[in-house]
Every structure is written in structure tokens, then in C-alpha cells.
Amino acid sequence: xxxxxxxxxxxALADPTRRAILARLALGETxxxxxxxxxxxxxxxISKHLKVLEHAGLxxxxxxxxxxxxxxxxxxxxxxxxxxxxxxxxxxxxxxxxDGLLEEMKAEEAxxxxxxxxxxxxxxxxxxxxRTRG
Amino acid sequence: xxxxxxxxxxxALADPTRRAILARLALGETxxxxxxxxxxxxxxxISKHLKVLEHAGLxxxxxxxxxxxxxxxxxxxxxxxxxxxxxxxxxxxxxxxxDGLLEEMKAEEAxxxxxxxxxxxxxxxxxxxxRTRG
DNA sequence: AGGTTATTTAACCGATGAGCTAAGTACATG
DNA sequence: CATGTACTTAGCTCATCGGTTAAATAACCT
Numbered sequence: 001x002x003x004x005x006x007x008x009x010x011x012a013l014a015d016p017t018r019r020a021i022l023a024r025l026a027l028g029e030t031x032x033x034x035x036x037x038x039x040x041x042x043x044x045x046i047s048k049h050l051k052v053l054e055h056a057g058l059x060x061x062x063x064x065x066x067x068x069x070x071x072x073x074x075x076x077x078x079x080x081x082x083x084x085x086x087x088x089x090x091x092x093x094x095x096x097x098x099d100g101l102l103e104e105m106k107a108e109e110a111x112x113x114x115x116x117x118x119x120x121x122x123x124x125x126x127x128x129x130x131r132t133r134g
Numbered sequence: 135x136x137x138x139x140x141x142x143x144x145x146a147l148a149d150p151t152r153r154a155i156l157a158r159l160a161l162g163e164t165x166x167x168x169x170x171x172x173x174x175x176x177x178x179x180i181s182k183h184l185k186v187l188e189h190a191g192l193x194x195x196x197x198x199x200x201x202x203x204x205x206x207x208x209x210x211x212x213x214x215x216x217x218x219x220x221x222x223x224x225x226x227x228x229x230x231x232x233d234g235l236l237e238e239m240k241a242e243e244a245x246x247x248x249x250x251x252x253x254x255x256x257x258x259x260x261x262x263x264x265r266t267r268g
Numbered sequence: 269a270g271g272t273t274a275t276t277t278a279a280c281c282g283a284t285g286a287g288c289t290a291a292g293t294a295c296a297t298g
Numbered sequence: 299c300a301t302g303t304a305c306t307t308a309g310c311t312c313a314t315c316g317g318t319t320a321a322a323t324a325a326c327c328t
Contacts, residue, residue: 003150010148014141015316019217026221032275045317047276052315066274066325074225077218081225083153084215087160091208091215149286166305179287181306186285200295200304 005057006083009076012056017041018049022058022072029062029071139191140217143210146190151175152183156206159193163205 003011012018021035036046050070053059057076062069088095137145146152155169170180184204187193191210196203222229 006153007148007150010144011315014144014148016138016141017316019140023220026224033273041316042318043275044277044319048316051276068275072221072224077221078225081215081218081222084211084218086157087206087211088215090160090206091212145285151286167303175286176288177305178289178307182286185306202305 005076006079009056009058009080012052012058013080015049015052017046018053021046021049021053021070025059025070025072029069031067031069033067035070139210140213143190143192143214146186146192147214149183149186151180152187155180155183155187155204156192159204159206163196163203165201165203167201169204 002008013022017039020038024030024035024038032043032046032050035050036043039046050059050061053070054061057073057079059070060073062071089099136142147156151173154172158164158169158172166177166180166184169184170177173180184193184195187204188195191207191213193204194207196205223233
């Protein structure tokens with residue numbers, strides 16, 4: 001039973017070896033041998049990790065003679081970022097300011113549209129903002 | 135043997151039930167019973183999931199009489215976002231533009247400082263995100 | 269063809285993870 | 299104190315995961 005894409009992506013990211021591999025690939029495409037070097041681990045183990053990363057959509061692999069160069073694949077990263085976005089307001093102060101601004105603008109717009117505006121209290125969370133980030 | 139924080143956080147996020155719980159908590163603090171309702175699963179199973187989420191730093195729990203209200207805890211989300219930031223340039227176009235701009239500026243700065251300067255690393259470490267929501 | 273290099277597959281092992289049921293704990297109230 | 303409500307812990311099962319070694323595949327190079 002295959003997991004949903006987001007689950008397999010998160011599962012792939014849950015291993016420090018695999019994250020280290022991704023960090024290396026962020027510097028540029030490279031071979032399996034090269035990727036394996038920093039690790040005190042057999043080659044098949046690395047091969048398995050790469051399979052997991054590929055299946056999670058975090059890397060893609062080409063073919064050049066006997067090498068299988070690996071590189072970062074953006075899609076799954078983007079998907080993770082998108083999911084994380086649902087929670088950004090919980091920690092990102094500048095996001096909160098933007099969110100507040102958008103809400104204000106929306107409220108004004110609504111007020112203009114219908115003078116007898118009944119405000120729906122869909123205000124998400126606490127209103128404490130006034131902090132400034134450094 | 136405890137995993138590093140990022141690993142346990144990603145591992146916690148790799149389960150769809152747990153992500154659904156987090157999505158529910160994004161709407162506001164609530165009890166275990168309330169959280170369990172949508173799932174066709176025993177209460178102990180939910181309890182375990184919550185333990186995993188708490189240990190991963192994704193939620194925190196209070197005590198009110200016999201209830202243990204759960205709420206989102208920002209820190210681990212932020213850490214995941216931070217890690218993801220190392221790869222943002224691979225998919226975020228506006229980030230790329232900003233990145234390019236910063237590099238240009240840096241290059242100019244360097245050129246001014248020492249005419250024969252060698253440039254080496256990219257500037258991915260900055261907390262810049264050219265995100266536009268909508 | 270035969271050998272070297274790069275990488276994967278197969279078969280196995282111990283540990284962890286997600287689910288269950290049954291029993292235990294903590295608090296509230298009749 | 300007894301009962302009910304809200305949860306957690308204990309103990310089990312079964313599947314998956316991360317690692318191993320040994321063997322297989324694939325492409326290049328005499």
C-alpha cells in the first residue's frame with residue numbers, strides 16, 4: 001500500500017543521512033560514489049537511500065555511461081513548503097503582519113461593498129502583534 | 135537512542151493522521167476526545183500520535199481538570215522551515231531573483247574592496263523569502 | 269572476450285512504528 | 299465513597315526500515 005506523496009516525502013526527510021545527501025546535492029549534481037564518500041556505510045545502503053529519495057520525488061537521476069548522476073528535484077520540496085505554509089502564521093511575524101494587512105484590506109473592501117456589514121469573526125488567532133523582528 | 139530534533143520532527147510529519155491532527159489544531163486548541171473524533175481509530179492510537187507530536191515539538195499540552203488540551207507549538211515548524219530554506223532557490227522563483235540581486239550587490243561590494251577577489255559561496259543562509267501569498 | 273568500475277538487487281537481521289485490547293490513572297461529581 | 303469521563307500505559311502483533319554481505323547488472327577499456 002503506497003503512502004500518499006507528502007507522507008513519503010516527509011518520511012524520506014526524516015533520516016539524517018538522506019538530509020545530508022540532499023545538502024550535498026544542493027551544491028550540484030553528482031554521482032553515487034561521490035555521495036557515498038562522507039558516510040561510514042556500505043554502498044548498497046546509500047543506494048537504498050537514493051531510491052527512497054527518488055521515490056519521494058526529492059531527487060531525480062540521469063544516466064551517463066556507468067554513472068547515475070543525482071540532482072535535486074524541486075517539486076516535492078515545493079509541496080512540503082506549501083503544506084508548511086498552512087502553519088506559517090504560527091511562527092512568522094512578518095507573515096502575520098502581512099496577514100493582518102490583507103485582512104484589513106478585505107474588511108475595507110467589504111465595508112465599501114455593503115454598508116450594513118456583518119463581520120464574520122473568522123479571525124484566526126490571537127491579535128498580539130506589535131513586535132518587530134530583527 | 136533519541137534522534138536529532140529535525141529527524142523526529144520530520145518523522146512525526148510523515149504520518150497522515152498526525153498531519154490531520156495538526157491541521158485541526160491550526161484552527162485552535164482542543165481536547166484529545168475532540169481530536170480523535172474524525173478518525174476510525176482507537177483512543178490509545180490517537181494518544182500515541184499526540185505523544186509523538188509532542189516529542190517532536192510540534193504541539194504542546196496543558197492540563198485543565200481531566201482534559202489535556204493540545205495546541206500547535208511553533209518552534210519545530212520554524213526549524214523545518216529553516217531547513218527547507220536551504221533549498222528554496224530550487225523552486226521559488228522570487229527567491230531566486232532576490233538571491234541573484236544579493237549576489238550582485240555582494241560582488242560589487244567585493245569588487246570595490248579588493249579588485250582581485252575570488253567569489254566562492256552562494257548566499258543561501260540569509261533569512262530572505264520573497265514569498266507572496268494568495 | 270575478459271577485466272575494471274559504478275551501481276543495484278537479493279536475502280537476511282534487529283529495531284522501530286502503527287495499530288489493537290485491556291487495564292490503569294486522574295479528576296469531577298452525585 | 300462510587301461512578302463516570304478523559305485520557306495514558308502495558309503488552310501484544312505485524313509491517314516497514316536501516317543496515318549488512320554476497321551476487322548481479324551495466325557500461326567502459328583494453
